[in-house]
Amino acid sequence: MIKRVWLLPWIGLFLSLPAKAAWEVNITPGATAISREVYDLHMIIFWICVAIGVVVFGVMFWSIFHHRKSRGAEARNFHENTAVEILWTLIPFVILIAMAIPATATLIKMYDNTDSDIDIQVTGYQWKWRYQYLGQDIDFFSSLSTPREQINNEAAKGENYLLEVDNPLVLPVGQKVRFLFTAADVIHSWWVPDLAVKKDAIPGFINESWAIPEEPGIYRGQCTELCGRDHGFMPIVVEVKSQADFDLWLADTRNAAQAQAAAASEEWTLEQLMERGEQVYNTSCAACHQATGQGIPGAFPALVGSPMVTTDIDAHINIVLHGKAGTAMQAFGAQLNAVDLAAVITYERNAWGNDTGDSVSPQRITELQQ
Amino acid sequence: MSDPKKNGLFKAALSALAAMFGVQSERNRQEDFSSGSPLRYLLTGVLMVALFVVGVILLVRLALMLAGG
Numbered sequence: 001m002i003k004r005v006w007l008l009p010w011i012g013l014f015l016s017l018p019a020k021a022a023w024e025v026n027i028t029p030g031a032t033a034i035s036r037e038v039y040d041l042h043m044i045i046f047w048i049c050v051a052i053g054v055v056v057f058g059v060m061f062w063s064i065f066h067h068r069k070s071r072g073a074e075a076r077n078f079h080e081n082t083a084v085e086i087l088w089t090l091i092p093f094v095i096l097i098a099m100a101i102p103a104t105a106t107l108i109k110m111y112d113n114t115d116s117d118i119d120i121q122v123t124g125y126q127w128k129w130r131y132q133y134l135g136q137d138i139d140f141f142s143s144l145s146t147p148r149e150q151i152n153n154e155a156a157k158g159e160n161y162l163l164e165v166d167n168p169l170v171l172p173v174g175q176k177v178r179f180l181f182t183a184a185d186v187i188h189s190w191w192v193p194d195l196a197v198k199k200d201a202i203p204g205f206i207n208e209s210w211a212i213p214e215e216p217g218i219y220r221g222q223c224t225e226l227c228g229r230d231h232g233f234m235p236i237v238v239e240v241k242s243q244a245d246f247d248l249w250l251a252d253t254r255n256a257a258q259a260q261a262a263a264a265s266e267e268w269t270l271e272q273l274m275e276r277g278e279q280v281y282n283t284s285c286a287a288c289h290q291a292t293g294q295g296i297p298g299a300f301p302a303l304v305g306s307p308m309v310t311t312d313i314d315a316h317i318n319i320v321l322h323g324k325a326g327t328a329m330q331a332f333g334a335q336l337n338a339v340d341l342a343a344v345i346t347y348e349r350n351a352w353g354n355d356t357g358d359s360v361s362p363q364r365i366t367e368l369q370q
Numbered sequence: 371m372s373d374p375k376k377n378g379l380f381k382a383a384l385s386a387l388a389a390m391f392g393v394q395s396e397r398n399r400q401e402d403f404s405s406g407s408p409l410r411y412l413l414t415g416v417l418m419v420a421l422f423v424v425g426v427i428l429l430v431r432l433a434l435m436l437a438g439g
Contacts, residue, residue, distance in 0.1 A: 079396070080395065080396055081394060082394075083397040085393040086391075086393050089391060089392060089393055104433055105437060108433070108434065108437040109437075
């Protein structure tokens, strides 16, 4: 008995495993009927693999032990045995078919994109997501909202570090949501484990998937196709609301879009533009040009003291609106509204000692966008 | 089976099947290589693959039908 004391901690560990939710090495059962089916399939196939492993390794180790040299075992030298070969081809075939039948049933359900209640186009950008609610007049970008200080280890990391965004994707509970995935630049992949949705977003292609969220709540995911420098900095946050809350959100978001359009025709002072421009800069520009405006030498040009930013205002507006072909500089004209564009250009021309005193009005941007 | 020429086509089909399955006895393999023209085996092989493809298509149809798709 005393010799077996070393077993106790292991027994304790095994008994406590099911209770340890934080011990997350397995996939999640998720929050939809499909995600639970995927989880069950995963577990069934996992245990089948365990059983095969036990049998195969058991036979192997028993054979090694039983036919050991010290007992005078002699190897039998034969070349082939058709019966055994047929057997070891047939058994895996049967096992694979047995696993394929329930897996196919689930896959057919996962590919059934018909009869959706809401259609949302999801577009991957370097490095953010765009959500367009088709036919609902709702269209917004969703960017990382974790402060740069946390990323640079200048502040303690928050609970949802790198898994938080400014504008989450909002869905109503109990409705069939169809997602249409595409991308604007390179291949991305939209993955939310709790919804069992993981689809590539490919420029020039539309991929489809769907989900019926069952419980209101917040579900987080990530881009899961390496897409460049900030691949790990474009998380996904899905907020599932009750139908009533969702309708309120729809109305609020539409109103906010109208207010945004109205703001573009107002007069903005240099201070107002600077304040707003700093926020826009930190969300949309700082990943490459850095919060200091110094860029990264050899990769992303500095804005501090740049001739374009300090003198040639037309070229500056042009590159922000239309990007620069062959470089990572994107066309922000389609991503940001006129006020944000005017604000960020104004900010770049006056921050970090650029001090040109130039102020770009939203109206000037609006004219150029038409 | 004693007269390879008489059962040529059937034997070629069996050999193609064994090839697709991936297991063939050494005795049959030697017999195949010493009897008949290779053309018969090639044509039988192509035909069997075509049948396999049609079989897979029908299987998928059946699976979708059973799932009510």
